[in-house]
Amino acid sequence: MNKPPDNSTLSVRAKPDEGDGSGNRQRQRCSTDSGDGAFNRQRQRGSSEDEPVSRRTDVDDPRGIDTQVILRVVCEAGSSILEPTHLYTTALTKIKFRPTISEKIGLACWELFSNALSYGSVRRPVVLELCDLKNFVELRVSNESIAARCQLLEKRIQQLHIDAKGTYLEEMRRSVSGALPRATLGLARVAHEGKMDLTCTIQNSRVLVTARCSL
Amino acid sequence: MNAFANITIPKVESLSMSIEGETRLMIRGVIATREPNQNIGVFFRAMHAAVLAAHFPTFTVDVSELTFVNSSAIRLFIDWAMWINQTPVPQRYRLTFVTSRHITWQVTNFSALRSLVGNVVFVEPKDGTAA
Numbered sequence: 001m002n003k004p005p006d007n008s009t010l011s012v013r014a015k016p017d018e019g020d021g022s023g024n025r026q027r028q029r030c031s032t033d034s035g036d037g038a039f040n041r042q043r044q045r046g047s048s049e050d051e052p053v054s055r056r057t058d059v060d061d062p063r064g065i066d067t068q069v070i071l072r073v074v075c076e077a078g079s080s081i082l083e084p085t086h087l088y089t090t091a092l093t094k095i096k097f098r099p100t101i102s103e104k105i106g107l108a109c110w111e112l113f114s115n116a117l118s119y120g121s122v123r124r125p126v127v128l129e130l131c132d133l134k135n136f137v138e139l140r141v142s143n144e145s146i147a148a149r150c151q152l153l154e155k156r157i158q159q160l161h162i163d164a165k166g167t168y169l170e171e172m173r174r175s176v177s178g179a180l181p182r183a184t185l186g187l188a189r190v191a192h193e194g195k196m197d198l199t200c201t202i203q204n205s206r207v208l209v210t211a212r213c214s215l
Numbered sequence: 216m217n218a219f220a221n222i223t224i225p226k227v228e229s230l231s232m233s234i235e236g237e238t239r240l241m242i243r244g245v246i247a248t249r250e251p252n253q254n255i256g257v258f259f260r261a262m263h264a265a266v267l268a269a270h271f272p273t274f275t276v277d278v279s280e281l282t283f284v285n286s287s288a289i290r291l292f293i294d295w296a297m298w299i300n301q302t303p304v305p306q307r308y309r310l311t312f313v314t315s316r317h318i319t320w321q322v323t324n325f326s327a328l329r330s331l332v333g334n335v336v337f338v339e340p341k342d343g344t345a346a
Binding site for chain 2: 082083086087090100103106107110111114168169172173175176185186189192193194
């Protein structure tokens with residue numbers, strides 16, 4: 001899955017292996033589509049548990065921004081889809097954007113998606129979307145989680161808004177000292193190293209984290 | 216005898232590591248695996264032990280062609296610095312990272328690491344002077 005299509009929206013759905021209980025999660029259902037036919041076909045087959053965040057390629061952004069979804073990945077928490085998604089996203093953004101933008105998106109893709117897959121609840125899907133907003137590119141990752149974790153995430157992103165560099169250095173310091181709780185470098189890297197604008201929206205128990213940078 | 220003769224370099228997808236000469240490790244590619252400590256971390260630990268055993272005063276890790284690492288991999292470099300820092304002063308060696316100014320993660324992370332453990336970690340940009 002590491003060869004991106006030329007000019008289409010990729011929709012991927014993946015689920016962990018439920019079969020043999022061996023812990024091997026290699027079996028995944030994936031599809032590529034221009035638009036979201038894959039979602040519709042899946043829905044017609046009666047898979048109602050995985051509700052994609054958006055079912056349109058061009059979505060109406062609540063902020064009134066013209067948004068094109070370039071890539072959408074829908075999967076369950078715990079799926080072993082992080083590495084191929086990162087590889088694919090990096091390859092895709094190298095084609096579509098400048099190398100510096102691709103570098104930022106690659107970093108955000110790994111760190112946000114990794115958090116969502118690790119901490120998301122299996123009750124609802126994890127959704128990753130890469131969106132072209134004409135003057136910006138935005139990576140959106142949403143998942144279901146417990147209230148305490150959502151609040152922790154919100155607080156951390158607020159800290160990064162106030163002082164991205166200071167928070168990043170503090171996380172590095174904690175890594176060096178081995179202090180507990182374990183340092184969470186990922187978000188700090190996205191904000192400081194990637195110079196991306198992070199936002200966090202919580203609705204009921206669903207959390208949406210976005211990382212945005214100018215084109 | 217080569218100080219690293221008994222160390223096996225792990226095979227990791229999208230990553231290439233090689234020991235060049237007596238005191239240099241070259242790392243190329245990307246580290247994009249969820250738990251890099253399970254193979255790369257073990258390898259780094261073995262390299263550290265071998266450098267100590269051989270009493271090398273310096274060791275160089277060239278990451279200038281390592282284009283992406285996740286935050287779990289950043290911790291591998293932090294760990295290596297901490298192992299040296301926890302070694303009695305007379306036995307310590309100087310760990311130098313050769314970096315590229317054109318790769319953002321290297322500029323940001325190694326300057327931060329140097330600010331925290333600058334007594335054992337040194338950074339040498341490939342196109343500039345050592346720090």
